[in-house]
Amino acid sequence: MTLWHKLGMGMAVSGLVLSATLAHADDDKIVVGFATAASGFMQAYDKPAQDAAMIKIDEINKAGGLLGKQIEVVTADTKTDRAEGAKAGLEVIDKGADLVVVSCDYDFGSPAALAAESAGKISFFLCAESIKAGIQGVGPHSFSASVLAPVQGATMAEWAYNKKNARKFYRLLDTWTEYNKGICDGFDWMLPRLKDAKLVGEDTFKNEDASIAAQITRIKSLPEQPDAIMLCSMMPGVVSAIKQIRAAGITAPILNGSGVDGSYWLSAVPDLSNFFTPVQGSIYGDDPNKDVTAFNAKYKEVTGADPSSQYVYPGYVMIDVWAKAVERAKSTDADAVVAELEKMKDEPTLFGPRSFSSEIHHQNRGRYLIVETDKGKPRVIDEWTISEAIPVDYLVSK
């Protein structure tokens, strides 16, 4: 054997032994496991929602805990990698997690959620907005803490119809992600339900497109100009699209999904007006619910910064509804807790009511605050709940 060989074998054995040292949880604790990204690009999405979840856990612990037990948190880094995600899921389960919290995005969260599902544990996606993040794509113990993307599109369509008197809609889809398609799916579902509303045109672009000049020319050459433009897109490409639409002199209201919430990008489109976004809660300090503003202050105190977008909030909602279900089930047993969660019908939370059923572990209807950006200043102007829930069959078929 050469030195290298010996060294290699030595390292192999020591590494394998070391990585196997895992802690096991005690029975007098309830364990929440976060199999989320602590590095890689998903961290930007996971960390804020996870911080919000920690705030709620802290509140519960200070108030005496859950079922008289303190909640303990264990974490494992998915490194924004699917194979690592599966491992992270198994790792938190090994550490005794009663609830497995997985990454915000369905693609990156599902390996850990599948690991939880096969171990018979409850999994919650931090903020995934696809119908797959739940029963349909993982299994009967999986939930998502956010509201489906189609609800955002449907909300904006119905609200603009009623409050902005919009009749002629234009639909502009960025085909990059499932999320974008989801917003437009919801819009498509709502539009035929609005009397006299019609689509005067539609087009697609790609998030990475530097120019959407061709699409803009087609909008401007329409025989009748739209009353509102449904823009199904997300960061980072959406900013350039908005800038180009406004620079071309198109002043029609732009309707969006929640993905454009936040003021961090507004300086790129100075004096943006007539721009509408649905949000679960306001980060601008003007939420109709004073407790949300108090939460924002708490968040700043804990993390040192204001919430950057509404995607912080689902983390808080998640722990809230799960803890209530555990209290009602008087146990952390997965099936019992799932049964209690499925009984929730318009369960009040800080960020709007939540419902789950044995058909859908996601929100196919939900209260949204409508944020208007006027001269570059976003503020809450209204709130809207779609008149009927989007049917599960429609969501699944998309």
Place this chain on the structure above:
Amino acid sequence: MAERASILSRTIATPVILGLLLTAIALLALLMGSGPFNQTIIDIFIRVILVVGLYIFIGNSGVISFGHIGFTCLGAYMTAWLTIPPPMKKMALPGLPGFVLEAKLPFWVGVPAAAIFAALIAFFFGKILMRLSGIAASIATFAMLALINQIYSNWEDVTGATSSVVGIPINRSIWPYFVATLVAVAIGYAYSISRSGLALRAARDEATAAAASGVDIPKERLRAFVISAFVMGGGGALYAHSVGVVTPDTFYLGLTFISLSMLVVGGMGSLSGAVIGVVLLSTIIQILRLFEKGVALGDTVLTIPNGVQEIAIGVIMIVILMRRPAGLIGNREVGWKGFRKA
């Protein structure tokens, strides 16, 4: 002149030692009995399969292929098509042919079928690509990877495009992966001592002389290409069953380069290098991850910042290649008495 022992008896020690190494790792996983550790070992086994697959072609032919991860993608999707429960398939992948839509095959059928499918596709690609040499061949294989990736990222009805394909039965027992790894090592070994393997290595070292001695270089390369695609396809299928989700971007540049670097660091021209390279680098990665999480040494907890692992592994690879440009094992193979020249 004394009669030389047969090539089999002179070289059999290599697969036996490598097999023992893999057995030791599998037993360790069994002893630990911990879920994530087991999954880590499964991950290492899959890596070994992929790198051995690369070795079969690259090691013997000397042609660097950037395209082999494409076969991994083919294998992963094939087993997904065959093993996902029909109701889920009809919902997510309605464009599949009827008999595939109705099929619900077990894991142990899906994986070999995936390997055969990858080998078949490799045969068609290889017929053309194997006539090329040097950098032209490498870039052509890269083009093949891009081609496969684009098709799988856009064929909505059949591959689900960029969305995750879920519902693949997950298998978390270490044994199927262990057995498959042994099979991959055995295939790699058998090929390298075969007539074709020998001819291909002769062509690698001295193309003109080999051709003059009657070696049909494109034909031998094609053989190695198809066999390695078989191994890569099987590895991809096993990956799919270990995680339960496949997407096209998993099988692209990231996986291509980490697998190639593991082969290069281990020693490109050696089966032992392929296996030991993976085991060693994976171990270092695990140790670094452990430190990222924090290791208690007495009263102090030693922690390195998140992300250091990726930097450190890069530095370690540079140092290894500086010290040993031909890789850790170079062109040698392990034997009972240390290393011998391959």
